[in-house]
Amino acid sequence: MLHTSAPSEKAIHAVQPFTSTVPREYVHRAAIAEVFLTTGWTRADEAHFTIGAQWPRAHSFLGPVGGTHYDPMMVAETIRQVGALLAHVGFDVPLGHQFLMWELNYRVVPGLLAVGGAPAELRLHVTCTDIRRRAGRLAGLSYEVVVTENGRTVAVGDARYTCTSPEVYRRLRADRLADPFPAPGPLPAPVAPAVVGRWNPSDVVLSPAAPGVAGGARWQLRVNTDHPVLFDHPGDHIPGMVLLEAARQAARSRVPQGREMLPAAMDSTFHRYAEFGSPVWIEIDQAVDYPGTSESLLSVTGRQDDELVFTAITTVTALPTRTP
Incomplete structure (x- = not known):
């Protein structure tokens, strides 16, 4: 499990205001209410991104634990959404490609998860540690995420996945796609x-x-x-x-x-x-x-x-x- 500090705000490009959610298809969600990532993301270089996120104070499933603290499973879902967004907007993977998550890890700072008077406005500092390509197309990605709020690190995490084209996926999963x-x-x-x-x-x-x-x-x-x-x-x-x-x-x-x-x-x-x-x-x-x-x-x-x-x-x- 990684233990990473957030990069200095001066070390990244200026971030635009996070005013709306990213398109739902970029994070593989159907309901807009389930999209936690926001617009205004920036890229410092091929391997380093800053992405916005917002956690609602109430959620139909991932509601506050004990009525007071954000559910850490929101961290897990946020990290999952980061991987999908990076693939589509950072590495030009077309919509419709299939993703297989192999690892997903997180650790939170419990004392910094208290729900406040407004939704949590977060910055996600992402480092891609293993970018794998096949025939010029992204085939897999490992990445680390540092989640900060008001400059304080509230959680860290990392994940690893592979992705395949619809054609390859159909060949691999033909027996399961008939009645999906x-x-x-x-x-x-x-x-x-x-x-x-x-x-x-x-x-x-x-x-x-x-x-x-x-x-x-x-x-x-x-x-x-x-x-x-x-x-x-x-x-x-x-x-x-x-x-x-x-x-x-x-x-x-x-x-x-x-x-x-x-x-x-x-x-x-x-x-x-x-x-x-x-x-x-x-x-x-x-x-x-x-x-x-x-x-x-x-x-x-x-x-x-x-x-x-x-x-x-x-x-x-x-x-x-x-x-x-």
């Missing part, structure tokens, strides 16, 4: 929403299952393709952000009832597509506490048809006390 977005069917019952930090049962992505590994727990992933945020638009596989939400909810289930927690850090690796039509099993290991802190480390994995789909090493910490 299955009609919602009967869903398994959710766990109690409060156990995973949710109020609405439709927002729960875990269903009770038989006991898993010793000292841990096991659930079936609830794939509700009617969910307006997790399944913002049709696709031929389960989105990575659904898997990260499963990891967050699994981690939250390990926190005693009545205590709020933040998923302060997550290091996630995606090994293969999570497919529709076959159960995905979510397992979590017993928490490891950091002595002298309120932090605990948990390892969450997802498996499908006996194959590892993703791993998310998650750090949870107590919700900071909000100061006046």
Whole structure:
């Protein structure tokens, strides 16, 4: 996981005001309300960008934790959107190309996530660390992001993905593209929403299952393709952000009832597509506490048809006390 300082404001070009969101198709979203990146981005050189972002004070799914602090999963989604935007406006990848995220990591400063009297206006300082091309076209990208608000670093993260043309993707996924977005069917019952930090049962992505590994727990992933945020638009596989939400909810289930927690850090690796039509099993290991802190480390994995789909090493910490 990177630990990077934001570059000096004097070291980058002047940034235009961030007054509107970028086009939704540039971040692979259908709903404008789900676009966090704003216009006015600048490029210092091939590998360094500054991008604006805004986090709403309220969100239909990623609402404030405990009513007081921004949900760190907003950081994860912001970092994901950065990768898509860079591809299209920074490296001339045409719309319609397909992206496969291999890694997505973040760490927040919990004390700087308090929701204020206006939406958080952010600057994202992006460094591309591995630009891969094939036949002159971008084939993959690794990048690091430093998220700042009013000059203070509130989060850092990094990600790695590959991208392919529609023609290549059709050859690779021909058997899955015939019926890319299955009609919602009967869903398994959710766990109690409060156990995973949710109020609405439709927002729960875990269903009770038989006991898993010793000292841990096991659930079936609830794939509700009617969910307006997790399944913002049709696709031929389960989105990575659904898997990260499963990891967050699994981690939250390990926190005693009545205590709020933040998923302060997550290091996630995606090994293969999570497919529709076959159960995905979510397992979590017993928490490891950091002595002298309120932090605990948990390892969450997802498996499908006996194959590892993703791993998310998650750090949870107590919700900071909000100061006046």
